[in-house]
Amino acid sequence: MKAFADLLDRLSYSPSRxxxxxxxxxxxxxxxxxxxxxxxxALTGGLPFSFPLRRTLTQMMDRRMDPxxxxxxxxxxxxxxxxxxxxxxxxxxxxxxxxxxxxxxxxHRAEGASSTPRRAEGASSTPRRAEGASSTPRxxxxxxxxxxPMRGEGNAEMDLRLSDIIADLGLIGRNELGARLEGxxxxxxxxxxxxxxxLLTGALRVGVxxxxxxxxxxxxxxxxxxxxxxxxxxxxPPYTELFAWLEGHATRPNLVGTPMFRxxxxxxxxxxxDWAALDLAEFCTEWKWDGIRVQVASAGGKTRLxxxxxxxxxxxxxxxxxxxxxxxxxxGELLVxxxxxxxxxxxxxxxLNRKGVGKKQMEQFPVHVRLYDVLLIAGEDLRQLxxxxxxxxLEAWFAGVRPRRSDLSELVQARDxxxxxxxxxxxxxxxxxxLMLKRRDSPYVAGRPKGLWWKWKRAPLTLDCVLMYxxxxxxxxxxYYSDYTFGAWRETATGGRELVPVGKAYFxxxxxxxxxxxxxxxxxxxxxxxxxxxxxxGLVFEVAFDAVARSTRHKSGVAMRFPRIHRIRWDKPAAxxxxxxxxxxxxxx
Amino acid sequence: MPKPLTFESWLQPEASGxxxxxxxxxxxxxxxxxxxxxxxxxxxxxxxxxxxVLATPETIAIMxxxxxxxxxxxxxxxxLGERVxxxxxxxxxxxxxxxxxxxxxxMEYAGARAVASGDYKRRADPTTxxxxxxxxxxFITEATFGLPxxxxxxxxxxxxxxxxxxxxxxxxxxxxxxxxxxKAQRLIALLRRAGYSRPIWLHGAMRSTxxxxxxxxxDLGDLPLVSNADGKLPGEIVLCPPSALKxxxxxxxxxxxxxxxxxxxxxxxRAHQHGVELPLVVSDHADWPELVSTIAETEAEEVWVTHGRxxxxxxxxxxxxKRGRALALVGFEEEGE
Numbered sequence: 001m002k003a004f005a006d007l008l009d010r011l012s013y014s015p016s017r018x019x020x021x022x023x024x025x026x027x028x029x030x031x032x033x034x035x036x037x038x039x040x041x042a043l044t045g046g047l048p049f050s051f052p053l054r055r056t057l058t059q060m061m062d063r064r065m066d067p068x069x070x071x072x073x074x075x076x077x078x079x080x081x082x083x084x085x086x087x088x089x090x091x092x093x094x095x096x097x098x099x100x101x102x103x104x105x106x107x108h109r110a111e112g113a114s115s116t117p118r119r120a121e122g123a124s125s126t127p128r129r130a131e132g133a134s135s136t137p138r139x140x141x142x143x144x145x146x147x148x149p150m151r152g153e154g155n156a157e158m159d160l161r162l163s164d165i166i167a168d169l170g171l172i173g174r175n176e177l178g179a180r181l182e183g184x185x186x187x188x189x190x191x192x193x194x195x196x197x198x199l200l201t202g203a204l205r206v207g208v209x210x211x212x213x214x215x216x217x218x219x220x221x222x223x224x225x226x227x228x229x230x231x232x233x234x235x236x237p238p239y240t241e242l243f244a245w246l247e248g249h250a251t252r253p254n255l256v257g258t259p260m261f262r263x264x265x266x267x268x269x270x271x272x273x274d275w276a277a278l279d280l281a282e283f284c285t286e287w288k289w290d291g292i293r294v295q296v297a298s299a300g301g302k303t304r305l306x307x308x309x310x311x312x313x314x315x316x317x318x319x320x321x322x323x324x325x326x327x328x329x330x331x332g333e334l335l336v337x338x339x340x341x342x343x344x345x346x347x348x349x350x351x352l353n354r355k356g357v358g359k360k361q362m363e364q365f366p367v368h369v370r371l372y373d374v375l376l377i378a379g380e381d382l383r384q385l386x387x388x389x390x391x392x393x394l395e396a397w398f399a400g401v402r403p404r405r406s407d408l409s410e411l412v413q414a415r416d417x418x419x420x421x422x423x424x425x426x427x428x429x430x431x432x433x434x435l436m437l438k439r440r441d442s443p444y445v446a447g448r449p450k451g452l453w454w455k456w457k458r459a460p461l462t463l464d465c466v467l468m469y470x471x472x473x474x475x476x477x478x479x480y481y482s483d484y485t486f487g488a489w490r491e492t493a494t495g496g497r498e499l500v501p502v503g504k505a506y507f508x509x510x511x512x513x514x515x516x517x518x519x520x521x522x523x524x525x526x527x528x529x530x531x532x533x534x535x536x537x538g539l540v541f542e543v544a545f546d547a548v549a550r551s552t553r554h555k556s557g558v559a560m561r562f563p564r565i566h567r568i569r570w571d572k573p574a575a576x577x578x579x580x581x582x583x584x585x586x587x588x589x
Numbered sequence: 590m591p592k593p594l595t596f597e598s599w600l601q602p603e604a605s606g607x608x609x610x611x612x613x614x615x616x617x618x619x620x621x622x623x624x625x626x627x628x629x630x631x632x633x634x635x636x637x638x639x640x641x642v643l644a645t646p647e648t649i650a651i652m653x654x655x656x657x658x659x660x661x662x663x664x665x666x667x668x669l670g671e672r673v674x675x676x677x678x679x680x681x682x683x684x685x686x687x688x689x690x691x692x693x694x695x696m697e698y699a700g701a702r703a704v705a706s707g708d709y710k711r712r713a714d715p716t717t718x719x720x721x722x723x724x725x726x727x728f729i730t731e732a733t734f735g736l737p738x739x740x741x742x743x744x745x746x747x748x749x750x751x752x753x754x755x756x757x758x759x760x761x762x763x764x765x766x767x768x769x770x771x772k773a774q775r776l777i778a779l780l781r782r783a784g785y786s787r788p789i790w791l792h793g794a795m796r797s798t799x800x801x802x803x804x805x806x807x808d809l810g811d812l813p814l815v816s817n818a819d820g821k822l823p824g825e826i827v828l829c830p831p832s833a834l835k836x837x838x839x840x841x842x843x844x845x846x847x848x849x850x851x852x853x854x855x856x857x858x859r860a861h862q863h864g865v866e867l868p869l870v871v872s873d874h875a876d877w878p879e880l881v882s883t884i885a886e887t888e889a890e891e892v893w894v895t896h897g898r899x900x901x902x903x904x905x906x907x908x909x910x911k912r913g914r915a916l917a918l919v920g921f922e923e924e925g926e
Contacts, residue, residue, distance in 0.1 A: 006750075012857070013866050019758075019846075026757060065737070066908065072901045073738045078858055086738035086855060190740065190855075472835060472864055478847060479839045518837075530862040531835070 001160045001188060003031055004039050005195035011206040015474025020208060024216030028243075035162045037238025042199055043206075043213035046237055049169055050202025056178045057084060057197075064089050064182075081201070085194035088185050160187055163238065165196065211309040221246035226263040226446055229310045233297075234258040259297035261310040262329055262375050262383075263446035267436065267453035274454060275417075283437045284387060285412040285420065286372055288455055290345045290433040290547070291335035292352070296369060298326045305334075316354050319362045320369065324403050330394075331373035331444075333409070336365045342431065344588055345561060346549035371398065372409040372436075375444055383444035390444065427458040431588055433546070434458045460544040461586055462566055463488065464577045466499055467539040470521040472531040473506065480514055481521040481533060482506055484565070486541055488556070490580040499537055500556045500580055503545070508564035517568065540569040540577050548586050558583055594699050596727045596891060599678075602916040607705060607729065607895070609696060612678035614643070616694055616705050619920025626680070628707025629691035630655065631770060633922045643667055643675075645682055647690025647805055651770070654801050669718065685709040686720035687873050688771030689805060695723055703727040704887065705895075710872065711879040712744065715778040716771070716807050720883075728889035729916075732897030733874040734852050741852055741876040747869045748776075748783045751826075754846060754867055759824040762842035763867070766831035766849040769795050771873055773828050774802045776850055777809045779871075780826070790815045790822060792829035792838070815841065834863065852876065881905060896921040 007027045014020050024043070028036050041047050057080060061070050065087065077083040165184060172180055181200070185193050198204050211225070214232065218225040223246065234255030235242050244250035268274075293308040303324040305314040314321050317334075336343040336351070343365070350365050351357065374394040375383055382390050391411075398408055412435065414420035424435050434457035442452035465486035473482035483506040487499035509517065520539055527534040544566035551559035558580075599610045606618035614624040621638030628634055628644075630651030635644075637660040642649065646666040653660065667673055669692060672681050682692035687708040694705040704725040711720050734741075755763050767773045773795050780789065788811040791799065799812050815827055823843040833839065834847050852872025853859040860868035875883060880902060884892055891912045894902050899915040906913030 010867075013860065013868060015866065019866070022757065066904075068904050069737050069901055072898075072904075073736050076736055076898070077738055077856055082857060083738060086740065087736075089737070190742075474864070476844060478845075478864060479835065479837055531864050 001162050001165065001192045001196065003027060004035065004042075004162045005188075005192035007039070008195045008198065008204060008206050009191050011208055014207075015478070016476070017212065020212060021216050021219060024208070024213060025220040028217055028220045033240050033243060034238035037240055037243065038162050038166050040213060040217060040239055041237035042204060043208050044210035045202075046210075047166075047199070047202060048237070049200075051174075051177060051200045053081070053197065053201055056181065057081065060084075060178055060182060081197040082194055084185075085190055085197060088190070088193055160184060160192075165199075166238075169200075209309070210311050214310075217242070217246065229261050229263055231255055231260070232310065233260045233304060233306075233312060257300040259299045259302050259304045259329075261295060261297065261304075261306045261312075263310070264293065264295065264308050264331070265373075265444050265446060265453065266308075266448040267438075267455045268448065268450060270437065270454040270456040275456070278437070278454075280414070280417055280420065282439055282441070284391070284440055285414065286409050286436040286438065287412060287427075287432050288434040288436050288457065289333040289335055289342065289370055289409070290431075291333040291342075291348055291370075294332060294334045294369060295375075296321070296324070296328075296330045296332065296371075298324055298328060301325055313352075316351060316357050317367055318357065320367050320405055326401050326403065327378045328374060328397060328401075329376040330369075330371050331375060332369045332371040332406070335368050335370055337368035337405075338366060344431070344549055345547065346551075346559075367405065369403075369406045370409045371406055373444065386441045386443065387438050388440040424456060424458065432458070457546070460546055460566070461548065462542055462544050463502075463583055463586075464569060464572065465502060465541050465543045466537045466574045466577045467517075467521075467535055467541060468499055468501055468537070470517075470533050470535060477514075480518045482514055482518070484517075484541065486543060488578050488580045488583055490556075501554070502556045502558060502580070502583060503543060503560040503563040505541075505543065505563045505565050508544070508566060509568065513568055537574040540572040540574055541565050542567040542569055547588060548583055550587060556580060556583075558587065594701065596701070596703060596893075599698055600696075600703060600727070600729075602893075602918055604919075606918060606920070607916070609675075609678060609698075611698055612675040612680065612696070614675060617707065624675075625661075626694050627652070628685065628694060628705070629687055631688070631708070633920060634707065637661070641665065643673070643680070645669060645690045645692050648692070650805060651690060651801060654797065655770070683721045683723055684718040686711060686714060686717060688714075689717045689774070689802060689807065691717060693721075693723065695725070701726045703729065704889075705729040706731055706883075708733070708874055709883075710875050711883065712741075714775055714873070715782055716775050716802065722883065722886050724886075724888050726889060727891045727893065728884060728887045729893045729895060730880065730884065730902075731874065732880060732894045732899045732902040734872065734876050735880060735894070735898035735902035737877050737901070739852060739855060739876045740878055741855065741872045742870045744779055744871055745783070747850075747871050748779045751848065751867065751869060752780075752783060752785065754848075755824070755826060758846060760843065762822045762825055762827055762845040764827045764829060764834065764839055764842055764845040764847055765869070766834040766847070766863075766865070767828055767851075767871075769830050770798045772850060772871070774799060774807060774809060775873065776828065776871060777812070778807065781810050785826070786810065787825065788813050790818060790825055790827040792827070792833050794830050794833070795828055831863070834865070881909075884911070885909065 007023060010023050011020055014023060061084060073087050074080060074083045184196060188196060214228045215225040218228045231253050235253060241250060241253045245252055295306040297304050303321040304312055305317055305321050307313050336347040347365050350361060351367060374390055377397055382393060412423060414423060427434055437454040437456060439452045465488055467484055468487045469485040470481035471483040472478060473480050485501050485504045487501045489497050490500045492498050521533055521535055524536045524538055525533045526536050543563050545560040545563040547561040548558050550557060601608045601610060605615060605620040605622055607616045614626050615622045616626050617628055617634040618625050619636055623640040625639040626643045627648055630648050635652045637656045640662040642661040643665045649664045649666055667682050669682050669684055672679055679697040681695040683695055685691040685693045685707050687710055691707060693707055696703045702725040704723050706729060708731050709720050713719060767776050777789055791812050791814055793814060793816060796814060799809060803809060821841060821843040827842060831849060839845055846867055847865045848867035848869055849863050849865045850869040850871040852870060852874055854868035855870045892906045893914045893916050895916050895918045903913040903915050
């Protein structure tokens with residue numbers, strides 16, 4: 001448990017992707033089976049349990065700790081689980097619990113010969129059990145002893161194993177959890193107590209995506225993550241066969257008849273020079289839908305819905321895939337569609353990143369998949385075929401199967417480039433994100449191959465905004481104020497004007513510009529809160545964004561989609577920046 | 590039998606600090622006073638402008654170096670354990686274990702003994718003498734970490750985490766924010782004790798305090814300045830004041846792992862607030878178990894709390910069956926810790 005806890009601890013403080021990969025790869029290389037497999041399950045959100053802990057924890061602390069001290073601690077720390085992890089009192093009822101560092105004995109002499117540290121005694125520690133904890137008294141200050149053993153800190157033999165805890169959790173009933181948890185907490189150090197409580201709630205929140213954890217596993221073995229993705233959904237924790245395969249002790253796991261993710265083919269943004277060089281006759285054109293890219297895989301009676309990074313998101317969409325059963329892997333766009341019309345992205349947002357989904361949401365935001373490619377049909381791999389051939393196979397397959405809540409993405413016809421340019425220019429008015437250009441002869445290649453698929457996004461919206469707050473970045477940018485919150489003007493009730501924040505962006509500028517903005521921020525700071533500086537209204541950014549929607553989560557009542565710094569308007573006075581009404585007028589119905 | 594004097598009749602918290610009436614001296618006053626007893630050299634305890642200062646020889650040396658040789662009208666050095674009479678009060682200084690030269694102030698008057706702890710810790714520290722416990726009737730304690738959530742990790746564990754990170758990231762600099770006086774030298778000494786013999790690089794602001802420690806007999810090994818480095822110091826350890834972590838100064842290092850050595854690092858929100866990648870729980874103050882056990886061991890019947898998180902500690906003192914009182918003395922900083 002200790003190695004896993006230390007990993008989570010370090011991950012939670014590591015801002016950079018590379019540092020996280022390094023930490024995880026080191027862990028996976030050194031941790032034994034099946035612990036590392038359970039750790040991988042935890043990091044990829046694949047643990048088969050989650051416990052609502054609130055009541056259990058409250059009851060437990062009521063028995064263990066003086067309520068006033070607990071409340072004051074909780075108020076300071078700001079998080080119940082962390083407070084418990086940090087302040088966890090020893091089982092004998094002494095918060096101060098004679099730890100390893102009570103040293104000098106009372107002395108009236110100045111020489112202090114008796115004050116030798118007695119820290120070494122901790123090595124003989126025995127874990128304390130929680131039995132009878134309910135009869136122990138509340139916190140008292142009398143436990144000055146120093147004779148009780150220190151709690152399970154750092155003693156490898158006594159270390160509880162992650163896999164033991166997981167195994168126990170599978171055996172106990174919900175009402176036994178409290179007693180079992182107390183016993184574990186008594187045996188763990190503060191970091192491990194924190195990690196255990198996180199583990200039980202099922203949400204680690206250490207800034208690691210499932211994809212990143214899989215990447216670390218792949219890199220540990222010198223492989224590409226795509227090879228892990230191809231087998232991932234046929235495997236289950238604790239992934240011993242995966243590690244055995246990666247380390248060369250076993251063959252690739254056999255996964256026939258399991259719906260699995262295949263790495264996606266991605267496109268490049270179309271630049272004017274690309275457009276000039278492009279021969280339209282070699283390309284098919286589709287609308288670029290403003291939803292999220294998904295892969296549908298169905299086999300053996302099971303259907304899965306994957307995000308573009310291979311995360312299984314099917315649990316949020318039972319209304320979509322619940323009735324689907326076929327044998328194919330398809331590529332398409334997840335959208336909210338009402339009466340045949342595509343709703344704005346903001347509607348789809350209401351269905352994303354949710355653990356469960358309610359009936360009301362399913363009715364209010366009906367989801368739909370618009371298909372545009374096919375990778376496999378009935379076990380036949382079509383990825384080497386040309387796009388135009390795959391399109392024929394897709395149309396034929398769709399005509400036969402017709403899954404509910406799906407349709408085919410139509411091909412856009414244009415006689416020549418001039419006509420296609422006119423169509424592209426009209427996409428904003430019709431609520432479409434732009435166009436996709438796909439070479440007719442392109443095979444389905446995982447990754448982002450150059451020259452085969454182009455995305456041609458509609459021109460962005462722009463707004464002149466005033467910089468309000470700047471936050472220090474992370475990793476390489478940790479000494480730079482690189483994350484910017486900007487605002488637009490609004491009238492106040494008294495007839496004055498105020499800035500109201502409308503968005504946040506941290507890219508779109510060059511390194512040289514970053515240096516200049518950083519300098520400006522440091523010279524125009526009016527206040528600061530931790531890593532955030534409040535600046536005087538004086539710097540105008542021309543902010544580009546793809547769309548804007550109403551939002552109840554923002555003070556301004558609007559949220560920008562994909563905002564980035566388009567230009568820095570050093571020349572423009574802040575007073576001449578745009579007003580909130582201008583932004584509100586850009587909301588698409 | 591005359592009724593014993595109350596402690597308040599001869600020790601009083603005043604606007605400028607704790608005042609001993611019969612001795613006519615203040616302890617760690619934050620405004621200039623005629624006579625001051627100074628527990629240690631940190632700037633929130635040792636301020637300039639007093640008429641006469643009584644302190645350990647190390648504390649006087651630190652004050653004169655940092656604040657100038659004329660920072661008080663006169664100095665009187667009192668070695669640890671020695672006794673001096675001031676206006677009928679017998680005064681002694683005992684080691685507090687907080688930093689080099691730090692002392693508790695023992696005052697005996699009218700048959701009662703009071704101990705003012707100053708800042709203290711109970712753990713071993715290679716740069717200073719360990720805390721000595723004195724039984725007393727009144728114990729006046731600090732409470733910087735006066736909440737049960739503060740239970741500092743063993744320093745060997747934290748140094749181990751630092752060295753493991755250095756070994757795992759030889760392509761990056763480890764930049765450790767640490768208070769320039771006391772904490773920085775303790776960290777260096779702990780690293781040396783753990784067998785780290787490479788040069789430890791310093792921010793310019795750390796140089797004078799490290800030289801002072803060396804003059805006072807604390808050997809810290811090779812401590813070159815970052816400004817004299819040829820390259821960007823990948824794989825090396827660099828110490829700087831906490832404020833330099835977010836400063837442009839750090840850009841001269843290679844993709845630095847930002848670390849911060851402080852007791853506050855135990856609480857995640859505090860560590861995140863400083864934006865550090867490697868929080869190190871190394872503190873020169875007593876943690877909660879140390880505060881509580883020290884109070885118990887002094888056998889004091891009454892305990893006053895000078896500064897810090899006093900509400901929880903005063904509550905705890907009540908649970909222990911003693912009389913507790915929060916003095917809420919002003920002028921002490923906790924952020925530098």
